[in-house]
Amino acid sequence: MQQRYKNLKIAQKGVLISLCAYIILSLLKVIIGQLSHSETLLADGFNNSTDIFSSCAVMVGLRLATCPPDEHHQYGHWKAETIATFLTSLIMLLVGLSVLYTSIRNILAGNHESPDIYALFVGIFSGSLMYGVYFHNAHQAKKINSQSLLAIAKDCRSDAWTSFGTSVTIFAANFNMAWLDGVVAFLIGLLILKTAYDIFSASAFSLSDGFDxxxxxxxxxxxxxxxxxxxxxxxxxxxxxxxxxxxxxxxxxxxxxxxxxxxxxxxxxxxxxxxxxxxxxxxxxxxxxxxxxxxxxxxxxxx
Structure with a gap:
């Protein structure tokens, strides 16, 4: 039993690392996205902002999961971790819809302003950082068998792919392909929705006592x-x-x-x-x- 609680502490540290990375990257991407006129970088920044809420929710869930069994929770509070993951998927769903709406509106309005090239380096830096966080958390998640930490790790990997895709788009936009910026912002919105659906399905399956x-x-x-x-x-x-x-x-x-x-x-x-x-x-x-x-x-x- 003590080892289980130690594993939860390890998972909390992993989520905290992700949370710090998301805070730094979301601020960096939103600020640089505004200055460089990059819809894609802005959408990526909003994606990271949802990850902040997601990480906080998982952190609270892991904290509650450490509470020992009591009169009303004879099996303990382990499901608090899954409930937090479920709420996270709902937050991601709302942000994904918002990004989709904004990108479609800009595409239809013909807003095809080319982003400044220095936004490219923000995407490369972000992708590299998130891949490092992914490898760390994925290793720890498999070691302690933490589904919530593994979900956070996979989300970090998706964010890394998105950031690298953002860099490619910004590069292309500076070669008379500015329209691609809004299109990729739309695709990022779809990626957010896909990730939200996957997390929602897995957590709902567990909460309904589904089993493999x-x-x-x-x-x-x-x-x-x-x-x-x-x-x-x-x-x-x-x-x-x-x-x-x-x-x-x-x-x-x-x-x-x-x-x-x-x-x-x-x-x-x-x-x-x-x-x-x-x-x-x-x-x-x-x-x-x-x-x-x-x-x-x-x-x-x-x-």
Missing amino acids: DDLLEKYVADVEKIPGVELVHNIQGRSYGANVFIDIIIWVDPQMTVRKSHHITEKIESLLQRDYGVFDTDVHVEPWDVDYEPQQPNELNSH
């Missing part, structure tokens, strides 16, 4: 290899932040002693924790029904 069927199939296959387990009758999984909780019903020989069946449940708990990092496993033992017709593993979760 492929993982359940792996759990079932390994559990049924344990001597004494006749069949996995039912299995359900849910995630609380980075923690996985499994409920599983197994069938055993009706003549088996309580002591032996208890040893089997301990083996199952140890197996899932050791091989898959499952935080908590609740095993229910029932006598084997020889007339039962086995189902496919991915069907077991629906009962």
Whole structure:
């Protein structure tokens, strides 16, 4: 349990690094975008401003997730991390729509002013910085199994690609292709919406207790290899932040002693924790029904 809380602290540090980078870059891009008359750089700056709110929301979620279980939250406050990620996707959705509206309005109005060339270097610097933050946070996220930190890392990578794309656009705009600036601003708006949708889908899936069927199939296959387990009758999984909780019903020989069946449940708990990092496993033992017709593993979760 203590290691789980230490991992949350590590995730908080990673989010703080991203937050500092976003604050610096959003201010730099908005100011230089205004001075250099670059719609693309401005749109990229607004994209980074949404990342500030996103990082703050995730930071609050991680902080709440460290609170211990209480009378009303017996499983702890782990889902606060996922709720924060869900709210982040809504913020990104609003900003993405705003960027799309502005870019379409400027394209239709024929505002094709060529941005100054020094805005190019801001894009290159921003892309390089965000790629560095991405590699750091992605490494830490995989190390501690933090989905929120991994989401922040992937967002940093998207921002790096966007910044490099901004640089290319600014370069092209200075060679009689100024119209490309507004078009790429439109594409950046679409990128923001795509990122928002991906984060929204993943967090909504987790909040609704959705779980990966492929993982359940792996759990079932390994559990049924344990001597004494006749069949996995039912299995359900849910995630609380980075923690996985499994409920599983197994069938055993009706003549088996309580002591032996208890040893089997301990083996199952140890197996899932050791091989898959499952935080908590609740095993229910029932006598084997020889007339039962086995189902496919991915069907077991629906009962």
